[in-house]
Amino acid sequence: MPTDTLLRIEDLVVAFDGFRVLDDLSLTLARGELRFLIGPNGAGKTTLMDVISGKIRADSGKVMFDLSHPEDAVSRPTQVDIEGEIRFEGHELTRMREDQIVKAGIGRKFQTPSVFGSLTCFNNVEVAAGFRDRVLGFFLPLGRARKEQVMSALERVGLEGRRDVPASALSHGERQWLEIAMLLVQDPKLLLLDEPVAGMTTRERERTGELLHALEGSHSIVVTEHDMDFVRQFSRTVTVLHMGRVLAEGRVEAIQSDPRVQEVYTGRHKTPAGAPA
Amino acid sequence: MRRETAFSAPPAPLPAPGKPGLLLYAREAAPFVITAVLLFVVAPNILSDFRLNLLAKFLCYAILAIGIDLMWGYTGMLSLGQAVWFGLGGYAMAMYLKLHASGESIPDFMNWSGLESLPWFWEPFRYAWFAIPAAMVLPGLLGFVLGYLVFRSRVKGAYFSIVTQALALILSIFFVGQQQYTGGTNGLTNYTELFGMNLADTSTQHTLYYITVGVLLAVFLVATWITRSPFGRLMVAIRDDEERVRFAGYNVGFMKALVFGVSAAMAGLAGALFVPQVGIISPANLGIVPSIEFVLLVAVGGRGTITGAVLGAVLVSWARSYLSETYPDTWQYFYGALFVGAVVLFPAGVVGFYRRVAGEVTSRVSRLRAGAPAPVAGMEMDARVGNAD
Numbered sequence: 301m302p303t304d305t306l307l308r309i310e311d312l313v314v315a316f317d318g319f320r321v322l323d324d325l326s327l328t329l330a331r332g333e334l335r336f337l338i339g340p341n342g343a344g345k346t347t348l349m350d351v352i353s354g355k356i357r358a359d360s361g362k363v364m365f366d367l368s369h370p371e372d373a374v375s376r377p378t379q380v381d382i383e384g385e386i387r388f389e390g391h392e393l394t395r396m397r398e399d400q401i402v403k404a405g406i407g408r409k410f411q412t413p414s415v416f417g418s419l420t421c422f423n424n425v426e427v428a429a430g431f432r433d434r435v436l437g438f439f440l441p442l443g444r445a446r447k448e449q450v451m452s453a454l455e456r457v458g459l460e461g462r463r464d465v466p467a468s469a470l471s472h473g474e475r476q477w478l479e480i481a482m483l484l485v486q487d488p489k490l491l492l493l494d495e496p497v498a499g500m501t502t503r504e505r506e507r508t509g510e511l512l513h514a515l516e517g518s519h520s521i522v523v524t525e526h527d528m529d530f531v532r533q534f535s536r537t538v539t540v541l542h543m544g545r546v547l548a549e550g551r552v553e554a555i556q557s558d559p560r561v562q563e564v565y566t567g568r569h570k571t572p573a574g575a576p577a
Numbered sequence: 578m579r580r581e582t583a584f585s586a587p588p589a590p591l592p593a594p595g596k597p598g599l600l601l602y603a604r605e606a607a608p609f610v611i612t613a614v615l616l617f618v619v620a621p622n623i624l625s626d627f628r629l630n631l632l633a634k635f636l637c638y639a640i641l642a643i644g645i646d647l648m649w650g651y652t653g654m655l656s657l658g659q660a661v662w663f664g665l666g667g668y669a670m671a672m673y674l675k676l677h678a679s680g681e682s683i684p685d686f687m688n689w690s691g692l693e694s695l696p697w698f699w700e701p702f703r704y705a706w707f708a709i710p711a712a713m714v715l716p717g718l719l720g721f722v723l724g725y726l727v728f729r730s731r732v733k734g735a736y737f738s739i740v741t742q743a744l745a746l747i748l749s750i751f752f753v754g755q756q757q758y759t760g761g762t763n764g765l766t767n768y769t770e771l772f773g774m775n776l777a778d779t780s781t782q783h784t785l786y787y788i789t790v791g792v793l794l795a796v797f798l799v800a801t802w803i804t805r806s807p808f809g810r811l812m813v814a815i816r817d818d819e820e821r822v823r824f825a826g827y828n829v830g831f832m833k834a835l836v837f838g839v840s841a842a843m844a845g846l847a848g849a850l851f852v853p854q855v856g857i858i859s860p861a862n863l864g865i866v867p868s869i870e871f872v873l874l875v876a877v878g879g880r881g882t883i884t885g886a887v888l889g890a891v892l893v894s895w896a897r898s899y900l901s902e903t904y905p906d907t908w909q910y911f912y913g914a915l916f917v918g919a920v921v922l923f924p925a926g927v928v929g930f931y932r933r934v935a936g937e938v939t940s941r942v943s944r945l946r947a948g949a950p951a952p953v954a955g956m957e958m959d960a961r962v963g964n965a966d
């Protein structure tokens with residue numbers, strides 16, 4: 301059982317326009333640990349990954365409105381406040397830039413899989429693999445070692461046969477895998493996977509679950525997931541988030557029999573058909 | 578939705594990640610070889626001196642268009658101020674030529690504006706070894722630094738285009754205003770010679786033509802190399818999803834600034850070649866209007882392919898001069914209609930259109946052949962190669 305702490309979050313508050321989306325949240329993650337993060341919609345799971353990975357910053361609401369992405373304007377709060385600390389191996393993440401956080405060893409898969417549509421699977425992973433290269437190295441042809449590294453990442457997610465297919469032609473599940481391969485090739489210490497099995501078939505979910513188990517120990521992983529079957533099948537420790545706070549933490553059986561957790565989920569999952577909302 | 582308009586995300590331009598084969602190399606090298614033969618051998622033999630000089634000018638635009646394509650077609654940054662870099666490169670060259678023409682005295686326009694001695698920043702432009710590299714390095718560096726500042730604050734998309742456009746406006750106004758240093762609205766003209774060659778001689782103009790062709794081919798190769806290298810993939814990745822690249826651990830602002838710098842250097846180089854062949858540079862060359870025309874060269878030719886940029890630059894410039902000669906009073910209407918028509922009818926440009934048609938034809942042909950009773954082995958091969966495109 302690994303005991304030393306890789307990630308320590310203390311009294312984290314994230315407020316959008318004064319509304320606390322994360323509220324005095326504390327959480328520690330051990331090296332090599334696989335942690336499931338669950339909670340109803342809007343609990344703050346994605347937001348937590350956003351602060352860890354640097355997507356949300358105290359001033360990120362002030363980013364200039366971009367005409368070419370008008371949809372951003374709707375979802376972007378005007379004022380973002382962050383308190384508390386996120387420690388990762390001697391780094392204070394709340395003060396680092398996204399790419400520095402990645403270089404420190406944190407990889408992230410987004411809730412909506414985001415890959416480079418006009419690049420092939422191979423090239424997608426290749427781009428991810430070069431993240432520590434010097435600028436001049438980008439102008440030389442790929443070395444053999446790099447090609448093998450990329451192929452082995454594709455093999456781990458079972459996409460080796462799709463290497464020359466543009467990512468835009470992939471199914472939803474395959475995109476999820478491709479994005480995971482892009483993380484794997486970087487060999488991060490911590491993987492943040494936001495709903496990695498959404499849109500996957502049962503068979504694909506199982507493969508992904510097995511992959512998670514293969515990765516734990518050598519990597520710390522945080523996974524969010526709504527599907528309780530998947531959680532039951534593959535989780536170790538589960539953290540339940542509700543309204544920006546940690547509601548419960550423990551094995552999945554204990555979590556499911558916890559009355560507070562049941563209460564939170566009652567309104568959502570177990571409402572009998574026809575009951576008043 | 579956004580994908581379909583001419584000015585948003587361009588069509589996928591990627592080289593087929595093919596298995597290397599002799600035939601494939603031949604296909605890939607074809608545009609380059611054909612361009613080289615046409616420009617080096619055919620054009621000088623069939624064109625009059627006047628036309629050849631015009632073509633040289635178009636080829637300067639082609640060099641600049643390649644730079645725009647790297648930025649816009651590959652990396653997704655639309656600069657509406659490329660004339661700034663073209664103009665700076667042009668002025669660097671023009672300052673050298675002007676000083677050379679003025680001999681011991683200061684340039685004529687400085688006299689008229691009451692300057693007594695040469696301003697310090699003109700001084701180094703006495704030397705070709707400074708002026709010519711500076712025509713490329715200055716725009717390149719300025720583009721990089723400016724790009725870095727702009728991209729660091731996450732200005733992108735239309736805002737970036739507006740910033741570059743503002744830059745073009747400011748610079749052209751500035752050059753008009755600083756008459757004593759820049760020659761004002763008239764710009765810099767009346768050069769005499771370059772490296773001891775009289776600029777009025779046709780032989781000099783021929784030499785400059787060949788130099789331009791050589792530089793264009795070199796820039797073509799450099800751009801091809803960049804886009805085929807891992808950096809090319811990174812550029813396309815930035816175009817597809819800049820945010821994802823950032824979360825893959827890249828300092829995207831730096832990478833974009835690098836592309837901007839390279840693109841600006843190419844524009845500067847084009848400007849430097851342009852000046853001795855055209856004989857004048859003025860603030861009209863570095864304002865908003867030429868900047869937009871430059872972008873249209875690439876839009877018409879086809880973004881995301883180097884060949885498209887070159888083709889667009891030559892075709893559009895040729896059409897422009899043909900129209901203005903044939904319809905001296907109304908040519909602007911035709912010219913405008915040409916742009917609107919091209920952008921509406923061929924959103925992927927001439928090259929994109931060609932590819933679509935060629936793809937359609939080869940797939941029909943191969944379907945026909947597949948249906949034929951006893952296909953010859955060799956023909957089958959052919960069809961498959963065609964399909965790989």
Ligand SMILES: Nc1ncnc2c1ncn2[C@@H]1O[C@H](COP(=O)(O)OP(=O)(O)OP(=O)(O)O)[C@@H](O)[C@H]1O
Nearest residue numbers: 316321340341342343344345346347348375376377
């Ligand atoms: N940009 C934003 N501006 C204002 N409020 C936001 C913004 N993004 C998220 N929120 C709010 O923050 C809360 C947490 O959202 P978050 O996306 O973190 O939830 P989640 O747990 O990931 O939910 P889901 O399971 O639906 O993915 C929600 O109440 C949401 O409305």
Ligand SMILES: [Mg+2]
Nearest residue numbers: 345346347411
């Ligand atoms: Mg979420």
